[in-house]
Amino acid sequence: MITAIFAFRDDSPKYKQIYEQFKLFIDRGDILADERLPSIRQLADSLQVSRNTTLMAYDQLVAEGYIRGEGGRGYFANELEPLISQGKVILPALKQSESLAPPSLIDFRAGAVDQTHFPLKVWRSIANQVLSLQESYQYGEPFGEMFLRKQIATYLHQSRGVKTNANAVIIGSSTQQMLINLGYILKADFPCITVEDPGYDGARQSFQLHNFMIETLPVYETGADFSQLEHSKSRLIYVTPSHHSPYGISMSIQQRQTLIHWANKIEGYIIEDDYDSEFRYTQQPFPALASIDPARVIYLGNFSKSFLPGIRLSYMVLPEPILKRYIHQFLHFESTTSLHSQLTMAKFMEEGEWNRHIKRMRLVYKRKMQQMVSQLLMQFDQTISIIGEQSGLYLLIKVDLNRSEEWLIEQASFHGVKVYPTSIYYLNNTTDIPIIKLGFSNLSSEEIKLGVELLKMAWV
């Protein structure tokens, strides 16, 4: 019963509008069976929405059986037998065979986590205990619960070599939110920031909200090019050294030292977003920048990829002068992070469950990554090259088929597979051959196999 309620999970207002309009058209017979629908491009242009929004609406209609995609020919309405009952249109159960689209979509979305290996029992049990504590009925601390801050300090020391103390650990809800808060502290003294190109678009948006002047550090599949950094105006840089977003590469120890040297020389700061550092499959992770020079590094981590995105739990470690300013600025602001999630996670960490979980998931995701790679190589041979398979919960494929990124995504969608663009990560830097992002963390072995097979059908 409860699942029925979540029908609208994926709607944005515009998406909803398109989705419901077409449903109505088809229900009312305004669009007849086998009639061709406008192409995604046409519809997006005429409604002035993004193609992605249009695609999402069509995907949903395909999934619900209202329409079907027919390879390159476009989308067509399916035959329905609407029942009018008490003035309300009730949709009959669809005969799956009528639709050319596969009954369920394979969604290569990055950012979900594996549900089957989630330590549901332990987590529930601790969460239930926490809800009995008196502390759970009060407001929490503005910078996060000390119990959790201590656990994170211990974890960072053990696993990332970052020596800090709980007072310098600040709890937040998301990387973006923490970057926005940092913006208030930093923008007066650091009006200019360098970001990776390509790089995490969400971070860029946080800096843009504060009208930082943005410079770029070019990054290639082989690594970043630091040659121009000396000539930049920035005294602040945002990087993802453990697992570059999106390339998935790890910054070499030499590059790390270059960066630290630069920050010291100009008395600037490095914002180190250490996301996905937990899942490195081929070797030990390199030490965090914050472990080399904590005085010049603002360290960011979160539990979204490694545990659960929905609990909204992030943290940062601030060097002394920044910490002082941060506390002064935000002392009178309530925390935005659930007190219960904080205490549950703290207890989960204290009991060693967090380390066990990461260890277990590293194996689970490693197997999935290996399967992704072998399936892709089997199906595609020389037409694709794989990027970033050594760590993280997604990989990239460079698809050398003389097709656009948009075409690849659209064709995949016609075949019931959702894949994701990387063009959103680029500013000035470009790539000739389109690169597609494939997340796999919550797909089963069968789904990975089917998904890659469908991609082959869609593209080749």
Added chain:
Amino acid sequence: MITAIFAFRDDSPKYKQIYEQFKLFIDRGDILADERLPSIRQLADSLQVSRNTTLMAYDQLVAEGYIRGEGGRGYFANELEPLISQGKVILPALKQSESLAPPSLIDFRAGAVDQTHFPLKVWRSIANQVLSLQESYQYGEPFGEMFLRKQIATYLHQSRGVKTNANAVIIGSSTQQMLINLGYILKADFPCITVEDPGYDGARQSFQLHNFMIETLPVYETGADFSQLEHSKSRLIYVTPSHHSPYGISMSIQQRQTLIHWANKIEGYIIEDDYDSEFRYTQQPFPALASIDPARVIYLGNFSKSFLPGIRLSYMVLPEPILKRYIHQFLHFESTTSLHSQLTMAKFMEEGEWNRHIKRMRLVYKRKMQQMVSQLLMQFDQTISIIGEQSGLYLLIKVDLNRSEEWLIEQASFHGVKVYPTSIYYLNNTTDIPIIKLGFSNLSSEEIKLGVELLKMAWV
């Protein structure tokens, strides 16, 4: 076992520093038994921290038995018998009789909720269900889960007369966070904002973060004075019409209409913070401003007082033009609010549990409020007057004893009772006679009685 971990719940870095330093001094014998400690004022001045920080540290030391307060004479170290074991000082169990402070503090803090009447079973059961859903392992929607937004729209219509639809309801983590986000949308067109004086300091801080120019609307125990509003520069006003913070009064329908008229005339907006609207004891609540003219009102509500502060769940309803700008600005930012809390609350509301909870708690809190009033009248007679007893989870007392607010708080603390200042809410407006804030939502009947008796001992 789990409770032992929360020893540091109340520390901020400065507080911790003071607390730990004194503990060490006493443990090591640097401060001898019965030696007088610096006064709160002296210590605060010499360390350059607030008196409240110092008071908190002393309170904690009193509670743990390290020191005692002796009425007006100040604080003194207690006699301890430190045991040296494995190089670590282990504190012996304290003999309670040695300390003049009562064994447990009565804390009249506003902002906690009643734990004994919390619907723990139902909430846990729904929370556990939600954790089994596939949706719980993904990222949530940027503006909140549609399931919850729908439930809130329905609730607002039924209980506050606010007609809206789910798309205009935005989920956030706290009132302050939503005000900060609104700041980005509004500050260019509305550089100046009027706030109530006295008024909610947390809101003011959010506006100050954006460097809004701040004007004030004088508020008295009898109500707000709108006479100067016409001459203000602001086209934006932030008000708490259901339950003024801190006076607890409700804005009359005539005043509401005056405000709406003003906003229409200048084409401005009213930010209506409808907090505590659920707990009105004497009559039906007045309709929300947003129910009178939704086009001119940005409506804010939250679940902190009415349900649980720790889940960090707030919402706002935006008029069309603001909504459009908000969505455009924040479309690419992840929600900061726990997906699980959102879905659990949505289901809780859908099943009617929310309405049941509010109804039940209104009675519970009404009884507590009545007891507070009768105890205060019994102990204090004419020396105090009570403000704001018709609604909300705290009341104010105007204490006419020729003493300062600080003296009253300090004396109460010596007697083991924590009470709170209201001076922090004032900007230009002032009060001759000090006003003390007493929250009672998580105190038992016995605690309320004891607390008021101790206040009498402390003050008279």
